[in-house]
Amino acid sequence: MSDGSSKKTMSTIFCDPTADVLFESSDGVLFRLQSKSLAITSAGFAAPEKIVIDGQPTKLEETAEVLEILFQFIEPPSDSREFRYPSIIKLTAANMFLLAEAAEKYIVFPAMSSCVTAMHFLTNHHPLRITNHAYKHGYKDLLRKAFVVSLIQPDLGLVATLLTSPGLLAKWLLHYSRLRKVAQVGDSWFKEKATGSWDFYVLLILVPDTMDGKAPATNASQIFNDPTADIILESSDGVLFRLHSKYLSATSGGLSSPDQTAIDGSPAELPETSAILEILFQFVEPPSDSRNFRYPSVVDLESTQLFPLAEAAEKYSVFAAMSACATAMHFLTDKHPLDILNHSFRHGYKDLMRMAAPSSLHQPDLVLVAEKLTTPGLLAKWLAYYSRWQKIAAAGDLWFERMAKDYKCGRLFASWTAYIRHCTQDPGQPQLFRAAVARTSSKFTEIVCPYDDSCECKKQSGLIKLLNDKLANMPGFDEL
Known part of the structure; x- marks a missing residue:
């Protein structure tokens, strides 16, 4: 390259020579992207001052590791990436928060959505960092959830280190001080009866408003009704949605196919309800200022909406919606194991499948299992898995x-x-089998054993070895 970039490293993913935008990470890695993709999936890179198209790289402050993930939310995922945005579930906390900050900085809609979805389920693990992120970027529901948990942090030095958003630390300390005063009232009452910390008084449950998924009152969507749109889609309950084909082709791999859309003025009929499509299409059209440049949150959706939305997202390959739904499901396997197992098996999410399979064995109603596991071949596999645990x-x-x-x-x-009793109530959890043994061997101490140490009632080492050997040879659900 005449610009001197030949000495720099080129990204192995973003190296298309036809791309018209060139970025450089803080550690000297070059990334080539398409300006048309930037304009559709972000509102930060699309601004003229953010990109250069004359062959000179625009230097960014983020490392190549973070940008490599971020840019995968910008360019439409190809077949080599299974038409999916990257999963952030396995990212370290440090990388997740760096990615989330970069996503907000450059307003990369799908990355913002995936990061915030994950944070809703991680407030107990990273309350201070999430409080800081939510406060800085105006995620009120997320802030309410994380803020309460963050107040249990006793290390005020750590609090001061992590709450860096202007004004947040003072607000946090004010709330902290007020709760301490409330706790002191309780402590004075319990003074002679308990020595518990004031933290135990902070047992607050804040339930954010749920997303409105009801169908519009008229036969035209209130959000997707731009008369200049060149595609009209109709829901199963007769609501019309007007969308732009340029966005469909950039943000989905299914709706952009000719058999799914009509551009002659007549609507293409879709089998999904308007309640589901209203949410789905918000992941297709770039979010505007009226929507705070954000995709909708799926965190508070009822299961009756989350799973139809996830299915529609996979059906039409709406990349951002697929990512948001799959991210949420990783944290809901204990609550909806059968639905998630069915979804992950059908669409090939192996990590999600492995997480949901053990929890699905807690369901004793085999009729319900048969009703939920509808993907061809899944029920037989589940029964084989169930039998092995038995x-x-x-x-x-x-x-x-x-x-x-x-x-x-x-x-x-x-x-x-x-x-x-344990095996009946909690089958399929290998760590719980061993935990059951550990608990029962140290339990019932009031029952006197008439034998010496030769009786296995005290340690049950033989049982533990037996279970360990069996578990070592137990294949994973996806290996059956």
Whole structure:
């Protein structure tokens, strides 16, 4: 390159020689992107002062590691990326917050959405950082959730280090001080009865407003009704949506296909309801100032909306909606294991599938299992998985039976009963099998064992070894 960039490293992903925008990271890595993609998926890079198209790289403050992730939310994902935006679930906390800050700085809509979705479920893990991010960028619902948890942080030095947004630290300390005064009133009452910290009084539940997913009262969408739009789509309940084909082709891989859209003035009919499409299309058209340059949040959607939205997002390959829904599901596997297992199996989210499968075994109603696991081949796989866990639990049961023949120990029988109850209530959780053994071996101490240390009721090491051997040979759900 005549610009001297030949000595620099070029990104292995963003290296298209036909791209008309060139960026350089703080550590000297070059990225080539299409200006048309920047204009559609961001409002920060699209500004003239943010990009240069004369061959000279525009230097950015972020590292190549962060930009490599961020830019994958800008360029439409290709087949090599499975038509998906990157998952942020496995990012370190440091990288997630750096990515979130860069997404807000350059207003990269899908990256903003994915990061904030994840943060809603991580307030207990990173309350101060999330409080700082939410306050700085105006995410009020997220701020309410994280702020309460952040008040339990006893290290005020750490608080001062992490709450860097102007005005936030003073506000935090004011609230902290007020809660301490409330706690002192309670402490004076409990003075002779308890020594608990004031933190235990901070048991507040703030429920943010839920997203309005009801169908519009008229037969035309109140949001998507631009008369200059060249595509008209109609929901199953008769609501019309006007969209621009240029956005459909840039933000989705399904709606842009000829058989899914009509441009002759007649609407293309879609099987989804207007409630679902109203949310989905907000991930297609670039969010405007009236929407705070943000995609909608899926965090507070009911399951009756989240899963139809996720299915529609996959069906039409709406990249940002796919990312937001999959991110949310990673934190909901205990709450909706069967729905998430069905979705992840159908669309090939292996990590999500592995997370949901163990929790799905808690469902004792096999009729409901059959109703939920509708993807071809999934129910048979689930039953095989269920059967393998039953065999592991049964192996522990047989171990107790053998021990009981040699030792008529009441404590051993009590542990046996507790183990069976545990395996019935919490099957499919390998760490819980061992936890059950650990708990039962130290439980029932009031029951006197008539034998010496030869009785397994005290440590149950044989059972632990048996379970460890069985679990070591247990394949994952995706390996069956």
